[in-house]
Amino acid sequence: MQNSSSGTVSKPKTGSSLPSEASFKRKRGVFQKDLQHMMYGFGDDPNPLPETVALVEDIVVEYVTDLAHKAQDIASKRGKLLTEDFLFLIRKDLPKLHRCTELLSMNEELKQARKAFEIDEEKLLQNEG
Secondary structure (H helix, E strand, O other), X not given: OHHHHHHHHHHHHHHHHHHHXXXXXXXXXXXXXXXXXXXXXXXXXXXXXXXXXXXXXXXXXXXXXXXXXXXXXXXXXXXXXXXXXXXXXXXXXXXXXXXXXXXXXXXXXXXXXXXXXXXXXXXXXHHHO
């Protein structure tokens, strides 16, 4: 009986690691459609092999995770993670840095446009009322 109970004790341990592995597998594939479109945009087949998309996804997720951890290490001295921490990490990759700064400035322009639209909408509603 002790053998079966010790076997039972070890089974929950392996069982407890399986749900985390299963949840990881469920989270995989989240970016596959987007990556397929991006791969096609960069000259790949319109319907790339699922294995290729999964490999690209693994590479992208690993890169972003590593970048986030490095940015957090930099920010830990300050206690707050900022956009500048990411920009600092990619400072030597000029095309990537320029694209990020371009996207950040476009994001700021969109925020300002939304804010201006909301103010205009409020004025319009006040004039009607």
